[in-house]
Amino acid sequence: MMRGGSAISMSPPERHPPSLDEVAPRVYEELRRLAAAYIRHEHPGQTLQPTALVHEAYLRLVGAGTPWTDHRHFVGIAARSMRQILVERARARGAQKRWGGLDRVSLNETLQAAVRKTRCFRRWTRRWRVWKRSIPSR
Numbered sequence: 001m002m003r004g005g006s007a008i009s010m011s012p013p014e015r016h017p018p019s020l021d022e023v024a025p026r027v028y029e030e031l032r033r034l035a036a037a038y039i040r041h042e043h044p045g046q047t048l049q050p051t052a053l054v055h056e057a058y059l060r061l062v063g064a065g066t067p068w069t070d071h072r073h074f075v076g077i078a079a080r081s082m083r084q085i086l087v088e089r090a091r092a093r094g095a096q097k098r099w100g101g102l103d104r105v106s107l108n109e110t111l112q113a114a115v116r117k118t119r120c121f122r123r124w125t126r127r128w129r130v131w132k133r134s135i136p137s138r
Contacts, residue, residue, distance in 0.1 A: 024058060031057070053082050056082075
C-alpha cells in the first residue's frame, strides 16, 4: 500500500517472546492461586504446598527455554506443567502402594526356576516310586 510515496507494511511488528524473568514475577500470584486450586482437588494428605508446586513448575520451565508468546500463553504452559507434576506424583504414589517394596523378577527367571523345581519333583517322584516298590507289601 502506498501513501505519500512510502510503503507501509501491513504485517504485525516483530515481537520477541518475553523472557521467563520478565513474565514470572508478574504471574506468580496467579500461578499460586491455580496451584492451590489444583491441590484442593487432590486426595487428602497431599504434602505438596502450592508454592512448592509453582517453584517446581518454574524449574521445569527454565529448562524448556522460551516456548511462550505472551502472558496468557505462559500461564497456560505453567498450569499444564503443574498438572503434569501432580499426575506424576500420583502415579509414583500408586506404584509405591502397589509394587514399591517388591523386587522385580523377569519372566525368564521365574520360568527357569519353575522348570528346575519341576525336574527336581519328577526325580523325587521316580525315586519315591522305586523305593516304594522295593518295600515288601504285606
